[in-house]
Amino acid sequence: GQNIDQPTEMTATEGAIVQINCTYQTSGFNGLFWYQQHAGEAPTFLSYNVLDGLEEKGRFSSFLSRSKGYSYLLLKELQMKDSASYLCAPLGGGDKLIFGTGTRLQVFP
């Protein structure tokens, strides 16, 4: 079966750092994506990890541990515009991208 677990909601202060965790179980594994989705809009790509370790891209970093079925998205120097839902999406067998319920992040001034 397939299961993705991430917190439903998180809050943080502008300028702070926040870590969004994701655990997953999939049939087959070909990497894990993180997407950002603002309300009423389509998701936009943030990061992709296929090997264990940390991938850094500007203010955003993503970490993967395949043996633990675990990933996190790290957002630094938070800005108000970072208020959005963050979707953890492992790429399972059959080339299918399966999305978790997403974590709704609210950044306060």
Next chain:
Amino acid sequence: GAVVSQHPSWVICKSGTSVKIECRSLDFQATTMFWYRQFPKQSLMLMATSNEGSKATYEQGVEKDKFLINHASLTLSTLTVTSAHPEDSSFYICSARVGRQGQTGELFFGEGSRLTVL
């Protein structure tokens, strides 16, 4: 970067009518496109995988006769919601991956189509 265009962005229709949503890859060829549906405050749920030149592959619980998918060319897939009912009101999003199936590549999303059935 690669662009996926979806049309229409908004559609309102009467119950019982059919609605067609188009998904185009603008600057790359996509042999495979994916159709997702998202209800308010819920996750994107994969409905079906659209394969160019062959039948779509539907996820469990998705009625293939209700959600008709046609992938007639390498740049266009269409989703037709037949005999739409209010419970079909949702945000429909298409996506396409650069590269061939089995190769890992970023999944690009269309802008989404918000369907409201009265």
